[in-house]
Each structure stands twice: as structure tokens, then as C-alpha cells.
Amino acid sequence: METILKSKNSLFRSDATQKLMAFAGLIALFVVFSIASPNFFQFSNIIGILLATAVNGILALGATFVIITAGIDLSVGTVMTLSAVMTGVFITVMGLPVYVGVLGGLTTGALAGFINGSIISRMKIPPFVATLGMLYIAKGLSLVISGLKPVYFNDTPSFKEIAMGSILGKIIPGFEVPNAVLILFGAAFIAHLILNKTVLGRYTYAIGSNEEATRLSGVNVTFWKTAIYALAGSFAGLGGVMIAARLNSAQPALGAGYELDAIAAVVIGGTSLSGGEGTILGTIIGAFIISVLTNGLRILSVPQEWQIVVTGTIVILAVYADILRRRQ
Amino acid sequence: MDNEILVSMVEIDKRFPGVHALDNCQFELRPGEIHALVGENGAGKSTLMKVLAGIYSKDKGRVIFKGQEVTVSTPKAALDLGISIIHQELNLMSHLTLAHNIYIGREPGKAKRLILDEKQINKQTEDLFARMHLKLDPSAKVSSLTIAKRQMVEIAKALSHNAEVLIMDEPTAALTDAEIEDLFSIIRDLRDRGVGIVYISHRLEELQQISDRVTVMRDGRYINTVNTNETNIDEIISMMVGRTIYEAAPEIPEHASQEIVFEAKSLNRGRWLKDVSFKLKKGEILGFAGLMGAGRTEVARVIFGADALDSGELYVKGERVDIKSPRDAVKHGLGYLSEDRKDLGLALGMDVKTNMVLASFEKFRSWLGWVDERATEKSAAHYAEALDIKTPSLEQKVINLSGGNQQKVVIGKWLTADTDILIFDEPTRGIDVGAKSEIYKLLNDLTHQGKSIIMISSELPEILRMSHRVVVMCEGRITGELPISEATQEAIMRLATQRGTIINGSESVSNSVKLGSA
Numbered sequence: 100m101e102t103i104l105k106s107k108n109s110l111f112r113s114d115a116t117q118k119l120m121a122f123a124g125l126i127a128l129f130v131v132f133s134i135a136s137p138n139f140f141q142f143s144n145i146i147g148i149l150l151a152t153a154v155n156g157i158l159a160l161g162a163t164f165v166i167i168t169a170g171i172d173l174s175v176g177t178v179m180t181l182s183a184v185m186t187g188v189f190i191t192v193m194g195l196p197v198y199v200g201v202l203g204g205l206t207t208g209a210l211a212g213f214i215n216g217s218i219i220s221r222m223k224i225p226p227f228v229a230t231l232g233m234l235y236i237a238k239g240l241s242l243v244i245s246g247l248k249p250v251y252f253n254d255t256p257s258f259k260e261i262a263m264g265s266i267l268g269k270i271i272p273g274f275e276v277p278n279a280v281l282i283l284f285g286a287a288f289i290a291h292l293i294l295n296k297t298v299l300g301r302y303t304y305a306i307g308s309n310e311e312a313t314r315l316s317g318v319n320v321t322f323w324k325t326a327i328y329a330l331a332g333s334f335a336g337l338g339g340v341m342i343a344a345r346l347n348s349a350q351p352a353l354g355a356g357y358e359l360d361a362i363a364a365v366v367i368g369g370t371s372l373s374g375g376e377g378t379i380l381g382t383i384i385g386a387f388i389i390s391v392l393t394n395g396l397r398i399l400s401v402p403q404e405w406q407i408v409v410t411g412t413i414v415i416l417a418v419y420a421d422i423l424r425r426r427q
Numbered sequence: 428m429d430n431e432i433l434v435s436m437v438e439i440d441k442r443f444p445g446v447h448a449l450d451n452c453q454f455e456l457r458p459g460e461i462h463a464l465v466g467e468n469g470a471g472k473s474t475l476m477k478v479l480a481g482i483y484s485k486d487k488g489r490v491i492f493k494g495q496e497v498t499v500s501t502p503k504a505a506l507d508l509g510i511s512i513i514h515q516e517l518n519l520m521s522h523l524t525l526a527h528n529i530y531i532g533r534e535p536g537k538a539k540r541l542i543l544d545e546k547q548i549n550k551q552t553e554d555l556f557a558r559m560h561l562k563l564d565p566s567a568k569v570s571s572l573t574i575a576k577r578q579m580v581e582i583a584k585a586l587s588h589n590a591e592v593l594i595m596d597e598p599t600a601a602l603t604d605a606e607i608e609d610l611f612s613i614i615r616d617l618r619d620r621g622v623g624i625v626y627i628s629h630r631l632e633e634l635q636q637i638s639d640r641v642t643v644m645r646d647g648r649y650i651n652t653v654n655t656n657e658t659n660i661d662e663i664i665s666m667m668v669g670r671t672i673y674e675a676a677p678e679i680p681e682h683a684s685q686e687i688v689f690e691a692k693s694l695n696r697g698r699w700l701k702d703v704s705f706k707l708k709k710g711e712i713l714g715f716a717g718l719m720g721a722g723r724t725e726v727a728r729v730i731f732g733a734d735a736l737d738s739g740e741l742y743v744k745g746e747r748v749d750i751k752s753p754r755d756a757v758k759h760g761l762g763y764l765s766e767d768r769k770d771l772g773l774a775l776g777m778d779v780k781t782n783m784v785l786a787s788f789e790k791f792r793s794w795l796g797w798v799d800e801r802a803t804e805k806s807a808a809h810y811a812e813a814l815d816i817k818t819p820s821l822e823q824k825v826i827n828l829s830g831g832n833q834q835k836v837v838i839g840k841w842l843t844a845d846t847d848i849l850i851f852d853e854p855t856r857g858i859d860v861g862a863k864s865e866i867y868k869l870l871n872d873l874t875h876q877g878k879s880i881i882m883i884s885s886e887l888p889e890i891l892r893m894s895h896r897v898v899v900m901c902e903g904r905i906t907g908e909l910p911i912s913e914a915t916q917e918a919i920m921r922l923a924t925q926r927g928t929i930i931n932g933s934e935s936v937s938n939s940v941k942l943g944s945a
Binding site for chain 1: 731733752753754756757758763765770771772773774775776777781785786788791792795796797798800840844
């Protein structure tokens with residue numbers, strides 16, 4: 100008994116360390132960049148960082164669910180683009196109200212995710228392959244539907260406000276935090292609740308921890324996996340709406356590479372690719388680490404090419420730190 | 428004197444965080460001896476041997492090999508000395524050939540070993556097999572072998588390292604009796620050639636057959652070493668548990684009523700199941716006996732919907748049911764406790780609470796799929812107490828519990844789901860002696876409460892002690908059904924080895940055996 104108790108405590112401690120480590124890393128980056136450049140710790144720059152995190156952060160939220168099930172979703176980037184294009188089609192081509200267009204964008208993402216989930220759980224195709232297929236399908240469809248041209252939202256100025264307006268700025272004058280940032284935190288909060296408080300969240304962990312045992316417990320794993328991928332797709336859809344609102348246009352050629360940024364954020368945040376563990380808070384911290392790094396290096400006039408190299412190094416170091424922690 | 432002793436371990440101490448795994452332990456091995464090492468789970472047997480094999484480093488103590496003190500800091504160092512260990516989970520690469528597995532890392536090659544010499548490696552392996560009188564094809568893939576054959580390959584691998592000390596951790600856990608005999612003759616052959624063999628086992632009845640001496644450990648401490656022919660199983664058990672346990676005669680309270688709660692009719696599945704029919708009464712423990720591979724687990728899996736049936740009918744409480752998935756089975760009140768708890772029964776990385784409600788979240792979900800945390804906790808706490816699960820908290824990850832407590836968590840899961848028909852597949856595998864009798868008591872209590880149990884077990888004493896009726900299988904068929912009064916080890920073994928075509932009626936076996944309950 101006593102020994103079990105002790106091991107539990109140390110386990111608990113190491114879980115806490117892990118979160119602390121990522122958070123401490125983020126703070127350290129803040130401190131270093133603040134010292135290195137007076138331009139870093141400015142209200143406008145911090146807002147810039149938050150804004151830059153919004154889209155990747157939202158995609159990473161969905162990816163967190165999938166990765167906890169020991170799956171992977173490579174299609175989030177291009178599904179995001181497809182959702183943006185569909186939103187554009189609904190609003191500008193079909194002339195539907197903005198909120199219907201937004202719902203249409205979310206639904207597009209959810210549908211793509213649903214298809215991913217069905218292919219994976221019913222046809223038993225590995226997630227990597229299924230979502231790789233969807234990556235191409237969504238990319239192709241975006242180009243087909245848009246006719247290779249960007250869709251602009253010039254006739255509906257209210258659409259842009261979704262991301263770039265500031266409700267907070269209206270309430271507290273001067274505190275112009277763009278809505279995109281609020282939406283990111285709102286989405287993160289909802290994702291956290293789903294993951295920790297609902298049956299779907301419990302099954303997400305259970306499937307990642309031991310899929311066969313979960314199935315043999317009478318859980319309809321096929322259904323729940325499909326639901327989890329559909330949820331990830333919905334977040335990609337939300338990402339699509341956000342990026343369209345931010346750019347005031349749906350860019351059909353955009354989107355490739357976003358899935359990797361999302362996965363990087365999840366991994367830096369301490370979620371294991373082998374499934375069973377991970378947190379939303381970790382993912383959000385991971386997403387911020389990437390954008391703080393990019394932003395800070397840019398302020399220090401490090402060329403963009405090198406920023407990418409640094410991001411890659413950070414991914415490897417973050418996972419290595421996690422492995423070292425586990426070894427203890 | 429020193430030439431008499433191959434290995435001697437003295438005052439070995441080893442601590443893991445929070446656990447004193449080895450407390451001043453000793454062990455001694457002579458050349459040409461089979462030395463059994465026994466003890467309950469967690470007694471420190473495997474840890475001690477892992478120290479000898481260089482997998483763990485000791486904190487204190489000395490290892491003396493052939494009269495010289497040695498430092499065995501890595502598995503490679505142990506191999507170089509001639510100390511080989513064969514783990515319980517075999518460590519072979521199933522996609523490679525036998526020859527490649529045996530000589531991995533030491534492949535003979537041409538052109539400065541850049542090009543693999545296939546011919547040579549197969550030749551070497553063939554010679555090795557010939558020395559062991561093994562008839563195996565060096566170029567076959569490991570995946571094509573049975574567990575028993577893989578074990579032989581592991582032994583061959585150890586010999587290819589010129590092992591003088593061979594440590595075997597539960598080598599017979601997954602073998603049939605015939606395979607065990609083959610294994611034993613190879614082990615004896617090695618002994619006669621002067622190899623010192625350490626034999627870790629839970630199957631005490633084997634010790635008499637195979638070992639020369641027995642060392643008993645308990646709670647990380649050395650207890651005693653005795654000559655096998657001067658002791659008996661009861662004495663060893665009492666050294667293991669530190670008390671004399673009363674191995675009671677079959678204890679079979681008669682709760683079984685005549686009500687049939689479950690019936691299987693003519694189940695067929697490929698080459699695994701042929702025309703399997705049986706009935707289960709309310710409050711009954713129906714034992715399923717047979718050798719490994721007889722199809723008992725397959726029966727459990729098809730009635731639970733984990734595998735598909737080719738044909739056959741299932742009835743729950745007299746009503747025909749269609750079970751296509753475990754989900755359907757749970758709905759009809761069936762629960763399955765797999766023989767493989769870790770892979771099929773538990774989400775090891777998750778906590779006790781979640782595992783306990785994993786089969787019945789439907790009951791604990793409220794609006795929008797919200798988990799009713801309080802109800803979950805209450806239910807988990809209730810069953811944890813009822814089953815006497817020893818865990819510091821309900822938030823403990825089940826990976827940190829002992830085998831017996833893990834098994835109780837699985838039982839708790841099915842009680843939470845309110846299942847009436849429980850299928851236990853090897854309920855006490857990997858569970859130590861003390862926890863075993865607790866599980867037995869639990870099974871009896873469950874039948875008291877009107878639950879019906881199908882118990883698959885490879886341990887005949889367990890079958891005889893627990894069952895009200897015994898169904899015996901062989902090669903996918905039910906070869907007989909015995910009321911407990913007529914069930915003896917001999918009768919069961921006779922049915923369990925009854926190969927070929929068995930048909931109801933005229934070709935029947937002895938009179939004491941009724942065939943096919945349906």
C-alpha cells in the first residue's frame with residue numbers, strides 16, 4: 100500500500116512537472132525576447148502573437164483529440180481551406196446570411212472529419228493513410244469549387260468582424276483584443292470541457308489507452324471514433340472560418356503545412372503520439388510556444404527560413420525532454 | 428569448493444523508487460543443476476535474475492562467477508560471461524527468420540560483413556538445432572511458429588552464446604502438457620551437459636519433475652533453499668506465503684437452480700469451433716476445461732460478439748438473441764473477463780474509477796453526454812469496497828495495481844454494468860497464491876447473488892474446485908460434459924485429448940461421460 104501511494108505521488112508530481120515545464124518554457128521565451136528587444140513586450144506585439152496563434156491553435160485543439168486516440172489527422176490544413184472556400188461560396192456566391200455561411204463552414208469541416216472517421220473505423224484503413232487521402236481530396240475540391248481563384252468577402256463587412264472586430268474593445272475602450280483571440284480561448288475551453296467532462300472525452304482517452312479493451316467493454320468504438328474525427332473536423336471548419344475572416348478572403352491554395360504546425364503544437368504540449376494521454380492546456384501552450392518563437396525571432400531579424408529550422412528543433416527537444424522525464 | 432559453484436550472489440540489495448525490491452538476497456547455482464526460484468508475484472525473483480543478467484544494476488552485494496567477483500553492468504556483459512536470460516514475454520522478431528533471430532547482431536558476412544552470408548547463417552543455425560535435436564527450418568519465419576517452438580528458438584539463441592547459465596522466467600506459462608515435456612527434455616539435456624539453469628515458475632507441481640533444488644523468496648527477501656526431493660508442495664507454499672494455507676477440497680456450494688439463463692446451439696466458426704452446444708444454469712459455475720488451443724477462448728469470444736459466428740444460435744433466458752458485437756452482448760447482460768487482462772481487459776494508463784465504469788458509461792451520462800462525476804465516483808467506490816480492491820485512491824492508474832487487484836477492477840467493471848452472465852477466461856492467471864483464494868471466494872459470492880459464470884481454466888485443480896459442471900473441449904469440439912461428482916483430473920484429461928471425430932451416441936466414450944448437453 101505504502102509503496103503504491105508513494106509511486107502515485109511521484110507520478111502526480113511528474114505530470115505536474117510536465118505541464119510546468121512547457122509553461123516555464125513559454126515564460127522563459129517571453130523573458131528572453133523581452134530582454135533582447137524592447138519591441139517584444141508591447142501590447143500590439145502580444146496581440147499580434149495571440150492573433151497569429153488563433154488559427155493554428157484551433158486546428159491543434161481538434162488534433163489533440165485525434166492524437167489522444169493514438170490516431171493522426173493529416174487533413175486538418177486542407178479541410179480548413181475547403182471550409183473557408185465553402186464559407187465563401189455560401190456567403191458571396193449564394194448570398195446566404197453570414198451566420199449560415201459560418202455554420203456551413205463548420206459543417207463542411209465536420210463532414211470531412213466524419214468521412215475520415217468512417218473510413219478509419221469502418222474500412223479499417225490506418226488514420227495516416229485515410230487522412231492523407233482526405234488531405235488531397237480537400238485540397239483538390241477547394242481548387243475545383245473556387246475555380247482556382249480566391250473568394251473575397253467584400254460585400255459582407257460583418258464577416259471580417261468575426262475575427263478582426265473587437266467586442267472587448269467596445270466594452271473596455273483601448274483594450275482592442277480581436278475576437279479571433281476570444282474565439283481561440285472559447286474553443287479551447289469548450290474542448291477542455293468535452294475532453295474532461297463528457298463521455299466522448301472519456302472514450303477518447305480509453306480508445307487511446309487500449310482500443311481493444313474498450314471494444315470488449317461493449318463500447319461502440321466505431322461510432323465514437325467517427326465522432327472524434329468529426330469533432331476534429333469541426334475544429335478545422337472553425338479554423339477555416341477564422342482564416343477566411345482574418346484574410347477577408349478564402350485562399351484555395353493556402354492550407355498545406357498547417358496540419359504539421361497543429362501536430363507540432365500538440366506534441367510540444369506533451370500529448371503522446373502513442374495515445375492515451377494529453378491535455379488541451381498543453382496544446383494551447385504548445386501553440387503559443389511556436390508563435391512566440393516565430394514572432395520573437397522575427398523581431399530579432401532572424402530570417403524566416405531560420406525560424407522554421409528553430410521550430411523543428413524545438414519539436415524534437417520538447418519530446419526529448421518528455422522522454423527524459425518519463426525515464427526518471 | 429569454489430569449482431562446485433558456478434554463480435553465487437551474496438547480500439544483494441536493490442531499491443526502486445519507493446520499493447525495497449531486494450533486501451539482502453542470496454542465490455547460488457551449481458553447474459549441471461536445475462535450480463527453481465519461486466515466490467509470489469512481487470517476491471523479487473525476476474528482479475534478482477535481472478540483476479544477474481545485467482538488466483538491472485544492484486545497489487549492494489557481490490556476484491561471484493566461477494570463483495571470481497564480476498561486475499555485470501549490461502546485458503552484453505552478462506552474455507559475454509555466458510549468462511543468458513529468456514524472458515517471459517519472448518523477445519523474438521516475428522518477421523525475421525529463425526536464423527536471423529538467433530544470430531542478430533553477430534551475422535556472419537562476406538566483404539567485411541557488409542554482405543550477409545545467408546548460407547552460412549542457415550548452416551550455423553542448422554548445426555545448433557541438430558545439437559538440441561530440434562527439427563526446425565532455420566529459414567522459416569518466427570511468426571509461423573507456435574509459442575512452444577519460439578521458446579526453443581530462444582533456448583537455441585542462448586546456447587549460441589555458449590551460455591553456461593541459463594535463466595528461464597516462467598517458460599511453461601503458455602505451453603501445453605506435451606510441449607512442456609519437450610521443453611523439459613531439452614532442459615534436462617542441457618543440465619547433463621553442465622549448464623546451470625535457473626527456473627522461475629508459478630507452477631509448483633512442475634518443480635518436482637524438473638528441479639534439483641528450490642530457492643524460495645518472499646517480499647524481496649531470501650527465505651530458504653531446499654533439495655527438491657526432500658520437500659513437498661505444501662512446504663514450499665507455506666514458505667512462499669509465510670503461513671500454512673489450507674488448500675481445501677473442492678468447495679462447491681449448490682446455488683444452481685434449474686433455470687437456464689444461457690444456451691448456445693451448434694456454434695460454428697471456421698476451423699476453430701465445430702458444433703458447440705451447451706447450457707448455463709442460473710447461479711452456476713460452468714467450468715470449461717481443455718488443453719491450450721482447444722477452442723475455449725474462441726467460444727467465449729463468439730458468444731460475447733468479439734468474433735463473428737459462421738452459424739449457430741444463442742439464447743439468453745430462453746429468448747433467441749442476435750449478438751454481433753460486444754456492445755450487443757453487454758446489452759443482453761453478458762460480461763467477458765479476458766485471459767489477457769492487460770491487453771484486452773483494462774485501459775492500463777487510466778484510473779481505477781474510469782476502468783470500473785468503462786462498460787456502463789451510458790448509466791452515468793447526463794445531458795449532452797456529460798459524465799455524472801459524482802455518480803461515477805459513488806459507484807466506483809461502492810464496488811471497490813465490495814470487492815476489497817486495494818488501491819490508495821480511485822484516481823490511481825490501474826497499471827500500478829497488483830495482478831489480483833487489476834482482476835478485481837475488471838470484475839468491478841462488469842458488476843457495474845449489471846451483467847448476469849460472466850465469462851471468466853483464466854480468472855487467476857498471473858495472480859499470486861494469496862489473491863487467488865480471494866478471487867475464488869468472489870466467484871462463489873457472485874453465484875450466491877444469482878449470477879451465472881462460465882469459467883475457462885487451464886488449471887485442473889481450479890476447475891475441480893470451483894465448477895458445478897465441467898465441459899471439456901478438444902480441437903474445437905465439446906468432447907464431454909461431466910457433473911462435478913464425476914469429474915476427476917483423469918476423466919477430464921481423457922476427454923481433453925480425445926481427438927478426431929466424436930459424434931453423439933454410438934461412438935461415445937466411456938459410460939461415465941455424457942456427451943453434448945444440448
